[in-house]
Amino acid sequence: MKPAPFDYHAPQHLKEAAELLASLPNAKILAGGQSLVPMMNFRYVIVDHLVDLGGIDDLRGIAVGDGRLRIGAMMRQRDLEFSPEIARHCPLMSEALHHVGHRQTRNRGTIGGSLAHADPAAELPAVCAVYDAVVHIASIRGLRAVPFAEFTTGYMATALEPDEMIAAIELSLWRNGHGYGFHEFARRHGDFALAGAAALLDIGADNVVRRAALALFGVAEQPARLDAAEATLTGKVLDSTAIQTAAAAAWLVEPISDIHAGGDYRRHLAQVLSARALTDAARRAGVDL
Amino acid sequence: MSKRATRISVNGKSHARVVDARLTLADFLRHELGLTGTHLGCEHGVCGACTVLVDGRSARSCLMFAVQANGSEVTTVEGLTPDDGLSVLQQAFVDNHGLQCGFCTPGMLITLTELLRENDDPSEDEVREVLTGNLCRCTGYAGIVAAALDAAKRLRGGPGS
Numbered sequence: 001m002k003p004a005p006f007d008y009h010a011p012q013h014l015k016e017a018a019e020l021l022a023s024l025p026n027a028k029i030l031a032g033g034q035s036l037v038p039m040m041n042f043r044y045v046i047v048d049h050l051v052d053l054g055g056i057d058d059l060r061g062i063a064v065g066d067g068r069l070r071i072g073a074m075m076r077q078r079d080l081e082f083s084p085e086i087a088r089h090c091p092l093m094s095e096a097l098h099h100v101g102h103r104q105t106r107n108r109g110t111i112g113g114s115l116a117h118a119d120p121a122a123e124l125p126a127v128c129a130v131y132d133a134v135v136h137i138a139s140i141r142g143l144r145a146v147p148f149a150e151f152t153t154g155y156m157a158t159a160l161e162p163d164e165m166i167a168a169i170e171l172s173l174w175r176n177g178h179g180y181g182f183h184e185f186a187r188r189h190g191d192f193a194l195a196g197a198a199a200l201l202d203i204g205a206d207n208v209v210r211r212a213a214l215a216l217f218g219v220a221e222q223p224a225r226l227d228a229a230e231a232t233l234t235g236k237v238l239d240s241t242a243i244q245t246a247a248a249a250a251w252l253v254e255p256i257s258d259i260h261a262g263g264d265y266r267r268h269l270a271q272v273l274s275a276r277a278l279t280d281a282a283r284r285a286g287v288d289l
Numbered sequence: 290m291s292k293r294a295t296r297i298s299v300n301g302k303s304h305a306r307v308v309d310a311r312l313t314l315a316d317f318l319r320h321e322l323g324l325t326g327t328h329l330g331c332e333h334g335v336c337g338a339c340t341v342l343v344d345g346r347s348a349r350s351c352l353m354f355a356v357q358a359n360g361s362e363v364t365t366v367e368g369l370t371p372d373d374g375l376s377v378l379q380q381a382f383v384d385n386h387g388l389q390c391g392f393c394t395p396g397m398l399i400t401l402t403e404l405l406r407e408n409d410d411p412s413e414d415e416v417r418e419v420l421t422g423n424l425c426r427c428t429g430y431a432g433i434v435a436a437a438l439d440a441a442k443r444l445r446g447g448p449g450s
Contacts, residue, residue, distance in 0.1 A: 001309065001311050001312060001313070001316060002311075002313065002332055003311045004311070005291050005309070005310075005311055006291065006310055006311060007291050007310060008291070008293055008310035008354070008356050010356070010359075030357075033352055033353060033354075033357070034334060034349075034352055037313075037334070037351075037352040037353070037354075038333035038334045038352065041313075041332055041333050041351070042333060050310065050354075052356075052357060054357060078346070101422075102337070102419075102421055102422025103347060103400070103403075103404075103419050103422055104337060104340050104347045104348055104349055104400065104422045104423075105334065105349065105352075105422065107343075107346040107347055107348050108348050108349070108352065108353070188421065189418060189421045190421040190422065
């Protein structure tokens, strides 16, 4: 056996889970386990209690209404990848999910687990960043809603208290006909991305950008919105020069540098991938570039 | 409560055991049930050798605890194999040199079984993409991809089947 010993709890209701998390010392949540269990097998993570959220029906489901998409935290990545509702209302997420690990890990991995783990190279947090998602968090003290910009607080760090769990993720949908683009670079398909970009564009008449959102992942210590690029694009006529100018703002992000890629290379990738993501988004919004 | 009563159906047969919570599903299959066809390579979710079907979906059995599979139906490579002879996919591996040392093969077979159930006519790209989750250090994958496409053709009842 690889992991250190622990006690296992499988609550069937949200309240029961909240009570367990509030009362058990050194407890950790088990969602899909595709990042946590490797760390437990290496004994990087040693817990006294594991609270498995897999049996809680309240943490599942996809709901669309009032221009919003609400996804239960324990929805498996593969269920989202093949959800017609996600494909129709949030095609950026469908596209991003193709890049999340492998089929065998997407079958188990959850959206809530991905957000809570907060790997800087992860795709789903980038989608949440570009959508300004709201993270609904549950604990014994009740529910609270945290904007995604305040949810990730640093390298693999979040605003979650030790006794809190993600209950749902809520996105404000963009109008039908918006453009989206998602590009990442990894040495092999399914590897952690060295850099990636997610873009949304709402294009009005005469190819004028009504709204733009661009986020980088894998580049800095957490997903980063490129406010400067969005400001450059908004209200302007979209053409390939405008895209290149906007993508140049990726240079402003302070990159991480590690054994996999140096900071300068990540900066270069950030610009190239931003331009590709914006180009896809523009084309899908009907702009002839 | 570090030990839990757990009931798992494996290849159609129900097994009830009291197991340590930290026992992985892979170790449950190998040590408790003696089903050593499920191979353990890296034990941290990278190599894919230990892939099994859990309720019909491929999953790393090294990244699941047996207690999580309580009430589930698990299929291992032993469950893919007919009582006599080989399955269509297994025979295609033999015919297309889809294995050499054979260590990765159980995981490959499970992954491709799931793919072929969902898509009876996958493209080479689709086969290669799904196989990114399974590492092979012998074949260079060419024979495995050929086996998958050949098996798909035979299962569709196409020419040469």
